[in-house]
Amino acid sequence: xxxxxxxxxxxxxxxxxxxxxxxxxxxxxxxxxxxxxxxxxxxxxxxxxxxxxxxxxxxxxxxxxxxxxxxxxxxxxxxxxxxxxxxxxxxxxxxxxxxxxxxxxxxxxxxxxxxxxxxxxxxxxxxxxxxxxxxxxxxxxxxxxxxxxxxxxxxxxxxxxxxxxxxxxxxxxxxxxxxxxxxxxxxxxxxxxxxxxxxxxxxxxxxxxxxxxxxxxxxxxxxxxxxxxx
Amino acid sequence: xxxxxxxxxxxxxxxxxxxxxxxxxxxxxxxxxxxxxxxxxxxxxxxxxxxxxxxxxxxxxxxxxxxxxxxxxxxxxxxxxxxxxxxxxxxxxxxxxxxxxxxxxxxxxxxxxxxxxxxxxxxxxxxxxxxxxxxxxxxxxxxxxxxxxxxxxxxxxxxxxxxxxxxxxxxxxxxxxxxxxxxxxxxxxxxxxxxxxxxxxxxxxxxxxxxxxxxxxxxxxxxxxxxxx
Numbered sequence: 350x351x352x353x354x355x356x357x358x359x360x361x362x363x364x365x366x367x368x369x370x371x372x373x374x375x376x377x378x379x380x381x382x383x384x385x386x387x388x389x390x391x392x393x394x395x396x397x398x399x400x401x402x403x404x405x406x407x408x409x410x411x412x413x414x415x416x417x418x419x420x421x422x423x424x425x426x427x428x429x430x431x432x433x434x435x436x437x438x439x440x441x442x443x444x445x446x447x448x449x450x451x452x453x454x455x456x457x458x459x460x461x462x463x464x465x466x467x468x469x470x471x472x473x474x475x476x477x478x479x480x481x482x483x484x485x486x487x488x489x490x491x492x493x494x495x496x497x498x499x500x501x502x503x504x505x506x507x508x509x510x511x512x513x514x515x516x517x518x519x520x521x522x523x524x525x526x527x528x529x530x531x532x533x534x535x536x537x538x539x540x541x542x543x544x545x546x547x548x549x550x551x552x553x554x555x556x557x558x559x560x561x562x563x564x565x566x567x568x569x570x571x572x573x574x575x576x577x578x579x
Numbered sequence: 580x581x582x583x584x585x586x587x588x589x590x591x592x593x594x595x596x597x598x599x600x601x602x603x604x605x606x607x608x609x610x611x612x613x614x615x616x617x618x619x620x621x622x623x624x625x626x627x628x629x630x631x632x633x634x635x636x637x638x639x640x641x642x643x644x645x646x647x648x649x650x651x652x653x654x655x656x657x658x659x660x661x662x663x664x665x666x667x668x669x670x671x672x673x674x675x676x677x678x679x680x681x682x683x684x685x686x687x688x689x690x691x692x693x694x695x696x697x698x699x700x701x702x703x704x705x706x707x708x709x710x711x712x713x714x715x716x717x718x719x720x721x722x723x724x725x726x727x728x729x730x731x732x733x734x735x736x737x738x739x740x741x742x743x744x745x746x747x748x749x750x751x752x753x754x755x756x757x758x759x760x761x762x763x764x765x766x767x768x769x770x771x772x773x774x775x776x777x778x779x780x781x782x783x784x785x786x787x788x789x790x791x792x793x794x795x796x797x798x799x800x801x802x803x804x805x806x807x808x
Contacts, residue, residue: 409783411744413751414758414775421771518643522751529646536653543654550642550650557641 353548356535360545363528364552370448370517370527375510377453382460389465400461407458413519416451420523423447448520456513463505467498500571507564511557518553528552584768585777588760595760596781602674602756603746606681607739613686618693619719632690639687644745647684652676652752677749685742692738696731697723729800736793740786747782757781 353360388400407415424442431440471494479489521530532549536542585592621632639647655661655670669675700723708718750758761778765771798805 406779406783408740409786410779411747411758411782413744413747414761414779414782417758417762417765418771418775418779421765422775425771515643518645521645529643529649532646533649533653541657543650543657546646546650546654550638550646553643553646554638554641 353544354535354539354541356531356539356545359531360528360535360548360552363526363531366445366525367514367517367527367529368556370445370452370520370525371514373449374452374456374517375513377449378456378460378509378513381453381457382464385457385461386464386468389461390468404458404461407455412452412455412516413522415455416448416519416523419451419454420444420447444520444523444525447523448517448525452513452516452520455516456509459509459512460506463502463509464498466505467500467502468494470501471497500568500575503564503568503571507560507568510564511560514556514560515553580772581770582773582777584764584770584773588764591760591764592757592777592781595755595757595778596785598754598759599743599746599749599756600785602678602681602749602754603739603743606678606685606746607742609682610685610689613682614689614693615724617686617690618697621690621694622697636687636690639684640691644680644684645748645751648677648680648748648752651680673749673752673754677746677752677754681742681746681749684745685738688738688741689735692731692734693727695734696727699730700727732793732797732800736790736797739789739793743782743785743789 385400385403388396389404391397420442424440427440427442431438475493475497476489479493484492517527518529521527521533524530528549532542532545536545539545617632617635621629621636623629651670652673655676661667661670704722704726705718708722713721746756747758749756750760750762753759755763757778761774764777765774768774
């Protein structure tokens with residue numbers, strides 16, 4: 350059988366970190382994505398402008414470059430700010446925080462496009478009706494807009510999630526001990542890089558397969574109201 | 580911020596940009612050549628034909644490009660037989676390893692894009708081709724591919740941009756592409772903002788050029804779909 354030289358446990362805990370990074374950045378990207386989508390559709394020129402710049406810049410630059418910029422640049426910025434307010438010590442940016450924030454920030458831009466299309470597909474008259482009933486903006490969002498836009502957002506959302514899951518591998522480069530990093534360390538000491546990277550690949554395949562299955566189930570659920578032939 | 584560092588090292592950035600463009604272009608061209616027959620065979624009825632192709636695309640679309648690059652660059656050295664074969668000088672070089680991994684990756688995505696486009700060919704067109712007595716090969720060449728490749732254009736333009744962005748990984752395995760240059764400049768001058776923002780601007784310029792070219796291509800090849808004014 351497969352001999353992992355006692356690294357099986359640390360790879361599994363690395364896999365847990367991969368999932369944690371992925372889920373936390375997913376939450377951040379969804380919040381940013383919905384906010385940006387609403388900003389893009391709003392009448393305010395400033396909000397609209399900021400949203401356009403944000404999505405354009407993010408989609409023009411590789412995620413790895415953004416991650417290195419935020420990790421190394423953020424490190425410098427934080428320390429300079431701390432120095433200005435009189436702090437003498439050195440602050441290390443936590444790679445977990447840097448990774449989650451960067452991936453969330455990047456995928457917020459992709460989510461924004463998905464959500465924008467989804468919001469546009471909800472009948473405007475229903476939103477007006479909600480407001481006519483005296484609902485607050487948040488209530489209209491929660492009761493009318495969100496449940497209906499999810500059906501249209503799901504396919505794009507699912508794609509973004511699958512890409513995001515794979516992007517988490519990049520956090521290994523800034524030193525976070527996710528499963529890719531554990532595999533690197535393990536292959537360094539055992540001289541078996543192919544074995545370890547293959548194990549990590551298989552774990553990723555399991556994650557993506559589970560995601561695809563779950564997304565298909567969700568899509569069926571949210572389309573329950575849509576009548577289909579045969 | 581002091582962007583004079585960038586102007587002093589502008590040549591280095593240009594070289595890095597050239598390496599990036601070269602890598603991406605080669606990977607895309609070879610990937611396209613591999614993907615076309617695979618996409619056609621992927622729609623075959625026999626599971627022995629489409630099965631292996633499905634496994635191939637499943638693996639390369641389900642795992643991170645970074646891990647694929649590591650598998651080739653670090654992983655292949657694990658095999659004694661390969662280390663002693665005539666192929667080793669090739670797999671020892673980071674450049675060729677990156678090119679191999681990028682090519683296999685983009686070929687897998689492109690295969691699935693084309694497969695979808697081919698499967699969506701209107702049945703009437705194929706029936707008409709059959710009625711004209713065209714052979715299967717002639718149908719593919721004259722009817723299926725011309726319309727499928729047109730339909731695949733928007734998705735393929737996304738794939739090209741993804742490949743460009745994914746190629747930044749080359750900078751991690753010692754290749755001096757745009758990201759590699761930025762990493763060198765950052766460690767030499769300790770100036771992460773200038774180094775990575777400059778690289779980002781180069782990537783943006785390349786990205787928007789790609790988007791522009793594909794928009795022109797779409798205007799040309801989707802001319803029959805435009806509403807007549």
